[in-house]
Amino acid sequence: MRKLLKPKWLFLFFWGIVVFASILILPNITTFVNEQTAMPQDATTSPKYQQQWGHGLTNSQSLTLVFNNSNGKLSKQQRQQISTTLAKLNRRADDYGINQLRTPTGMTNDRHLLRSNDGSTELALVAVQTSRADLSVIANQLNNAIAIADLNTSVTSTDLIYQQHVQQQRRNLLISMLVGSLLSLIILGLIFRSLLVPLLNLLCQVVTLITTISFITNARLAWHWPLTANALSLASLISLILTSLLTWHFMYAYWQSSAPTAPTTVSLKILTLQYRQWALVFIPLILITITLHWTAFISLAAAWAITVALGITLLAVPPLNYAFTAWLGDNLFWPGTTAWPTRPRNLWGQLSKFGYWQPALGSLAVALLLLPGLILANGQFADDNLRPWRQNQLSNAELGQQLVQAHFGTGATAPITITLRAPQNLTQQQSLQTIDHLTTKLRAVPNVAQVISVTQPTGQPLSNFYVNQQLATINIDLAGKLTSMAKLKSQLTTDQQSLEQAATSRHTKSVDQLSDRINDLAELNDQVQRQLQAIDTTLTTSAEAEPDLTKVNQQVTKLDHLTDRMTTALNHVVTAQTTVATEAGHVDQRVHHVNQSLKQTVQPLTTLLASLKNTKTYLHDLAASQVGRSFYLPANAATNQAYQNSLFTNISSDLSMTQLTVTLKSAPASAASRRTLQRLQAVTHDSLLATPLAHAKILTTGVTQQQHYQHTLIATHALRWLTLGLIIGIVVLWFGLRSLTFSLLMTACLTGVTLTSWGWTQLILTRWLQTGPLSSSVLLGSLMLLTLHWLMITTATGYRQSWLRHLDPAHLQQHFYTSGRFVCPVTMIELTYLLPLLLTTAPTLKGLALMSLIGITISNLIVPLGFSGWTRWANEPPAIATLWQHFRPSSTNR
Numbered sequence: 001m002r003k004l005l006k007p008k009w010l011f012l013f014f015w016g017i018v019v020f021a022s023i024l025i026l027p028n029i030t031t032f033v034n035e036q037t038a039m040p041q042d043a044t045t046s047p048k049y050q051q052q053w054g055h056g057l058t059n060s061q062s063l064t065l066v067f068n069n070s071n072g073k074l075s076k077q078q079r080q081q082i083s084t085t086l087a088k089l090n091r092r093a094d095d096y097g098i099n100q101l102r103t104p105t106g107m108t109n110d111r112h113l114l115r116s117n118d119g120s121t122e123l124a125l126v127a128v129q130t131s132r133a134d135l136s137v138i139a140n141q142l143n144n145a146i147a148i149a150d151l152n153t154s155v156t157s158t159d160l161i162y163q164q165h166v167q168q169q170r171r172n173l174l175i176s177m178l179v180g181s182l183l184s185l186i187i188l189g190l191i192f193r194s195l196l197v198p199l200l201n202l203l204c205q206v207v208t209l210i211t212t213i214s215f216i217t218n219a220r221l222a223w224h225w226p227l228t229a230n231a232l233s234l235a236s237l238i239s240l241i242l243t244s245l246l247t248w249h250f251m252y253a254y255w256q257s258s259a260p261t262a263p264t265t266v267s268l269k270i271l272t273l274q275y276r277q278w279a280l281v282f283i284p285l286i287l288i289t290i291t292l293h294w295t296a297f298i299s300l301a302a303a304w305a306i307t308v309a310l311g312i313t314l315l316a317v318p319p320l321n322y323a324f325t326a327w328l329g330d331n332l333f334w335p336g337t338t339a340w341p342t343r344p345r346n347l348w349g350q351l352s353k354f355g356y357w358q359p360a361l362g363s364l365a366v367a368l369l370l371l372p373g374l375i376l377a378n379g380q381f382a383d384d385n386l387r388p389w390r391q392n393q394l395s396n397a398e399l400g401q402q403l404v405q406a407h408f409g410t411g412a413t414a415p416i417t418i419t420l421r422a423p424q425n426l427t428q429q430q431s432l433q434t435i436d437h438l439t440t441k442l443r444a445v446p447n448v449a450q451v452i453s454v455t456q457p458t459g460q461p462l463s464n465f466y467v468n469q470q471l472a473t474i475n476i477d478l479a480g481k482l483t484s485m486a487k488l489k490s491q492l493t494t495d496q497q498s499l500e501q502a503a504t505s506r507h508t509k510s511v512d513q514l515s516d517r518i519n520d521l522a523e524l525n526d527q528v529q530r531q532l533q534a535i536d537t538t539l540t541t542s543a544e545a546e547p548d549l550t551k552v553n554q555q556v557t558k559l560d561h562l563t564d565r566m567t568t569a570l571n572h573v574v575t576a577q578t579t580v581a582t583e584a585g586h587v588d589q590r591v592h593h594v595n596q597s598l599k600q601t602v603q604p605l606t607t608l609l610a611s612l613k614n615t616k617t618y619l620h621d622l623a624a625s626q627v628g629r630s631f632y633l634p635a636n637a638a639t640n641q642a643y644q645n646s647l648f649t650n651i652s653s654d655l656s657m658t659q660l661t662v663t664l665k666s667a668p669a670s671a672a673s674r675r676t677l678q679r680l681q682a683v684t685h686d687s688l689l690a691t692p693l694a695h696a697k698i699l700t701t702g703v704t705q706q707q708h709y710q711h712t713l714i715a716t717h718a719l720r721w722l723t724l725g726l727i728i729g730i731v732v733l734w735f736g737l738r739s740l741t742f743s744l745l746m747t748a749c750l751t752g753v754t755l756t757s758w759g760w761t762q763l764i765l766t767r768w769l770q771t772g773p774l775s776s777s778v779l780l781g782s783l784m785l786l787t788l789h790w791l792m793i794t795t796a797t798g799y800r801q802s803w804l805r806h807l808d809p810a811h812l813q814q815h816f817y818t819s820g821r822f823v824c825p826v827t828m829i830e831l832t833y834l835l836p837l838l839l840t841t842a843p844t845l846k847g848l849a850l851m852s853l854i855g856i857t858i859s860n861l862i863v864p865l866g867f868s869g870w871t872r873w874a875n876e877p878p879a880i881a882t883l884w885q886h887f888r889p890s891s892t893n894r
Contacts, residue, residue, distance in 0.1 A: 289303040410667055428692075454658050722783075730744060786859070
């Protein structure tokens, strides 16, 4: 029992229990990592706005269904197939968790938005009730459900592509870490010519990796510390690298120990020495990563995962190696008998010899190594992770993204969404006018392709809802009324003339009747005269002969008859004359009164016509003015289908929030898009001042906003906190190395190595290989690896040395040769993990590996070339410094 209480057994039991407990509490890693794969975004893009939006979109994920005919326009039959497929999908909405499905044949506005101008592509927007972890599963099911023969179909979204890229990157990283672990086992086996040392290193890696991942995941779930998938991956990679390095260092020190003491005593001594030597490597990194936990930049705030990896590795690996060596002793190196022989000369020592011999040339070589990369380095990066990794092997989501960009515009896959939340009802007249004015202002911003809002749901104004169109309708109605009034005036004038003519005609008829009576009377008078002549002739004849009484009587009778008729005709004449005289008086009076009345009616009508013409002219000019371009909700808006559809898609269910969707002409993560976003934010803020929406809350979301926020954080928080981290490192190194000059020199060179590595990596990947802008994770991850490597090689060179106080050239040269024996295995082990990453398809991993390799190479050249010469200069100032001291005025001459 007492044997079990020895440290070597306690260490083994303790870490065995820790690993067992870590496995028990370890969550599902796949699900956990998928939940952490949200695109980097600012803290204000809270899902609470989606919760308040309503319309059944709470806790839903958006996907875009793409239907494309690569041979040209979609035929009528193909459109019918698409409609049938979507109808079937809608009927099975519960099976796929679909909350909302918008199709080209649904709402009026969607017919314009979801069909490309060339007619070859149609889209459908689906909101599914699922978690981010299951988004890929649902997308794959939907892609199988919408498959149509002879058509390209795909399911895409920015979140889906980002998640798929992160998952593929994680798979590439796992494969690379497995390959790296295998190569490190081979390296350790070759160095020590042993089978047990690599296996024990593998066991240590299992312990540290499981414990690290379990602690990080449970800390995230319990305390909600900020974490990213990249931070978890980097912590795992650092854990594996450090485990191999600590194992090699411990076993190498044990192998070199020739003391005839027991293995336990030797192992304990090496354990103490290793903690003492590696303290300057781990303590600065741990303090820096802990400090970064309080920054708002999540990529830096997640550095606590690196702290966990460093702490667990430092606590686990040396004690486990102590337990193994104390337990197995020299049997560890079976079947070999000798380790890898050390060479008396190495490149590190030769470079340090040259640097000491010619400090100026060594410094010039250091400058030549650093300056080109520093000149090439710039601050351009993109964290969207949306670009296809291989153009010849596109995933289904990437294919859909490229189809949307090709047929709907480059920025159509990731538009900018501006959300306005106000305390009042946004469907009121003044609120809608403000929103429409803002929409017009945003559309006028350069680089903006389209703006969709509640008042412009298709990207174009609803003509019936604008004053100029409404005034045009009124003008048309006024023109019709003017025509009617002109016709009425003409009709009145005609009636007046007709009345006068009708009255004159009636009077003329009476006069004609009187004339006829007079003519009849004149004719009767002639007949009486002829009858009298006839009687006179008869009487004359009768005077000569016997009169014919019968004849005379007949003639007299006829005369009497004519006399009677004449008397009657005379009476008729008198009557007609009286009638003519009476009617003439009445007609003149009536015509006069009617004419006066018509004159009074025509005069106001003329004035009214002139007024209507003036009103029409004024309304026409008003429609052409700025007022004419204003939005005005008519009374019959409830019957307008386009407006009602727009309320459903662009206004929240409680009518207090609205969204303006801005599509840009440039790529979402480009510098042009970020500049446009800043302009859009300024225009939005200025346009709402002194309006009913002046107090509305403005929220901007989208890939462009996320990238802008990332750049803002890096420009402010990242630089500030990294500077603080460098200061902490300088202070720690100052106390550890007991030299402020050496600490400042180490920090300055590390900064130069990091920046020049970043510049060369940008040149190779961005410009030569055209992989697009690098992610900020490349810079931050490589910075951590380069800092780790830099601290290892520089502390090995300068730890517990007093060269600045007493310089021994021979000892200096020998020390650099000895340090070179340490640097070579360290570099080889690091290469075993970085080279597999360089061969992956993930741009982030490739950039991380390339930048780290460049930085490691430059670091391995700078330290021997520069530090040896600078050490000599510190003790023996160069001639130029001596000359300056000679000409500098002395205190005795003052």
